[in-house]
Amino acid sequence: MDLMNSTQRIKEKARQLGFELVGIAPATPTPDYTHFLRWLDQGHAGTMAYLQRGTGKRGNLELILPGVRSIICCALNYYTGDSLTPNPSPDIIARYAWGEDYHEVMGKKMQQLETFIHQEIDPTAATKSYVDTGPILERAHAAQAGLGWIGKNSCLINNGLGSYIFLGEILTTLELDHDRPTYDQCGTCTKCLDSCPTGALVAPYQLDSRKCISYLTIEYRGDFDATQSKMVGDHLYGCDICQEVCPYNDRIPVTPLPEFQPRPALLQAKKVASESEFKELIKGSAMDRIKFSQWVRNQEALKKS
Ligand code: B12
Incomplete structure (x- = not known):
């Protein structure tokens, strides 16, 4: 199978589905995994026991999907700006919760992309998609896929779209052309x-x-x-x-999606x-x-x- 061609077709489909960003990361443990383990040891997860439970999988994606080779990382802009009315204050309710549930909105698009892979790229490819709830380090994989860098606030930041973006991934056994990570652009800003x-x-x-x-x-x-x-x-x-x-x-640009208004x-x-x-x-x-x-x-x- 033509690796470049499959990669391009998947990316094109992702953009058609409305994802502003799409990139491919290798399904290897991310360098950030050791930070994650230290973070847990330091008690920084508080009472979020589910983060502790998925520890092994975060370090070894084979435990989630045997034969996994690539992670298709997607991002969806949810920024609705400040000039729209009515507009709640981000100080009271965080922006990510202003519109419809992103797990649903983005989850549907991820499923459509998975269907495309099975129908148009390779019916034998195994896939597993996640939006937020999976035992994987979404920001770290997105950074490896070149979607942006993990900023000092620990958010995935894209130079152009900023950080008001949701992340979603498809783990797949497909061999795809991997993207390169970008560099940390926070500089001296604190x-x-x-x-x-x-x-x-x-x-x-x-x-x-x-x-x-x-x-x-x-x-x-x-x-x-x-x-x-x-x-x-x-x-x-x-x-x-x-x-x-x-x-x-x-x-930063505002999202065109009515669901996130x-x-x-x-x-x-x-x-x-x-x-x-x-x-x-x-x-x-x-x-x-x-x-x-x-x-x-x-x-x-x-x-x-
Ligand atoms: C648990 C969780 C939370 C927790 C913990 C947050 C956190 N920073 O980990 C809480 C409830 C606090 C939270 C809050 C928010 N969350 Co949240 N959350 C998650 C979840 C489920 C897991 C995150 C995780 O694994 N954390 C573990 C720690 C170790 O990771 P980390 O803090 O990001 O640290 C990384 C780096 O900073 C680096 N690192 C860590 N230590 C060190 C040390 C050194 C020296 C270095 C160099 C690097 C380094 O490695 C780490 C691993 O990548 C993810 C979805 C997912 N499955 O990944 C969503 C996710 C991260 N959350 C998301 C969102 C939108 C939010 C909020 C903006 C919501 C809000 N407005 O209230 C805030 C942002 C707060 C913040 N500054 O992080 C989005 C982020 C999108 C983006 N652009 O980054 C995600 C990806 C969900 C999604 N699918 O879109 N969240």
Whole structure:
């Protein structure tokens, strides 16, 4: 099979499906894997036990898909800009949760790409696709595929699209032409580290989740103590501060996807108090990651701030 030709056809199809970025990484362990292990040892994952569980697979993709050779890495822009109205504040609800659930929107596109591979490239190729929930280091593979670099805020940043991009991958047994990684373009800038109000970026590229507002408002299930409550401040769901201050997120294009446009209901998020209102608010969005009890907890922290 013509390696170059298959690679080009897959990339072309990905672009047709609306992915702004597509690149191919080798299915070898990423150099970042050792950082991941150290990060876990340091307790930076907090209570996210699922990260510990998938450790072996993250280091050896053969355990996920025997015979895996390539990772097709895709990115989808979710930035909707600030000039659109209605527009919730990224200080209260993180941008990634403004529109429809990206797991669904991007997941469907990834499946379409998988179908294309089976129907048009090689019916014998095995594939496995992920958006967010798989036991793989998505940012590290995307960086290896040349989609951007892992910035000091630990986000995958593209010079042109910035970091408001979702990542998705197809692991495949297909031999494809691999892309080259780009270089770290953060330079001497430390705006993300300096701006994080809780000091969660404990060093460049290293996020201690236990201090991260995104983790506290979404992943952390317990009650807040006084310190945590103060840390969360005005944020009801997620946090974008380390991205809002990033110079690579100035003058970036807005997504053409109607699915990612802000849901008007979010403008009233601060007032949502009953469980039925909450269920309505999170329906079909990535916000359904949290339970009503967490929402109440986050609201109470906001009242105190
Ligand atoms: C767990 C998780 C979280 C946790 C932990 C975040 C984190 N930084 O790890 C919490 C809940 C805090 C979180 C928050 C957010 N998340 Co999240 N999250 C994940 C998830 C499921 C796993 C990430 C992981 O493995 N972390 C492990 C640590 C070790 O990785 P890391 O911090 O990125 O560190 C890397 C490098 O910095 C480097 N490194 C680490 N230590 C060191 C040390 C040195 C010296 C060096 C040089 C390098 C280095 O190696 C690491 C491995 O690649 C991924 C999906 C996936 N399966 O990959 C989504 C993912 C990373 N999240 C995503 C998003 C959108 C967010 C938020 C923006 C949401 C929000 N607005 O609230 C924030 C961003 C916060 C931030 N600055 O990272 C996107 C990121 C897209 C992008 N452009 O980067 C992903 C890829 C989901 C997706 N499919 O789109 N998330």
